[in-house]
Amino acid sequence: MIAIDTVEEVIRVDDLEVSFTSRRGLTGKRRLRALDGVSFGVRRGETFGLVGESGGGKSTLVRTLFGINTPTSGSVRILGHDLAQLRPAARRALRNRVQLVFQDPYSSLDPRMSAHDIIAEPLRIAGGYSRERVLELLEQVGLGPDALDRRPAEFSGGQRQRLGIARALAPRPEVLVLDEPVSALDASVQAQVINLLQDLQEQLGLSYLFIAHDLSVVRHLSDRVAVMHLGKLVEIGATEDVFTSPRHPYTRALIASAPVPDPHRRRRDTSTLVRGELPDAANPPSGCTFRTRCPLATDECATRIPELAPLGPPDHVAACLHPLPRSTKDEENP
Structure with missing residues (x-):
């Protein structure tokens, strides 16, 4: 048994591949x-952000x-335990220590249950229920x-998400996986829930x-962020390094596409914006899967598959044959 206190990484994913086979027509x-x-x-104790377009593989990773989902190859270790090696009872016990907060706080809660019963359910399963x-x-x-006695329909969206967070905290987890936890909320409510998550992390020593x-x-x-494109991680680094000096063209395009709230601020170079649609995951482009939408693609990009490689600051890696030069200032500034 691994001593959990000595495990530096609460989640470790190595060379993870997940593939699905589907029918095409009558016989194909x-x-x-x-x-x-994916690695x-x-x-x-950190918050590790994961971003990318819809269809890029983020939900598959969570599952x-x-x-x-069962990996086709590679490994997933949670709190030092290889998921593939765990017996069902050990896997259930591990789930108490890693909890999921869902995107939609309404559909993730049973509308027939009171707030008391929603929170009490995981406590009873774990064997630690008390009204207190x-x-x-x-x-x-x-x-x-x-x-206590109100049902989900009687709460606002922000309150329902707070209730979902309370349910996730019930078995005293060490890790929370937050799947778009504020995307369904108004901006002002988003800020309140984000502040709550930060306070809880500080109070309980959680990893996100x-x-x-x-x-x-x-x-x-x-604290750190990873960028996913079509099932691959294309850039990982400290959050400020990635946002102020993105090295992969896809990362730069994502940042450039974000709305600019101040109309007087200079917008980023629009030549870096992503063009076209996300390629078919069942028939991806050869070489670099981003090359069909990349403004910097060359013939080499069609024949070589880029690997994550160190670029500049510690822990900043990107998978690009022609990485962008490192910037020394935030392009948001005029």
């Missing part, structure tokens, strides 16, 4: 590689971390005792894997 089959050689680690613990969790997420489309939220909350 095609293979879709949803994750292709990263989430360190204890694989929780054992819903339910009240403690409600208070921890900013909901009072008057919420934070998945989102909103780059401003990722930049505010994350």
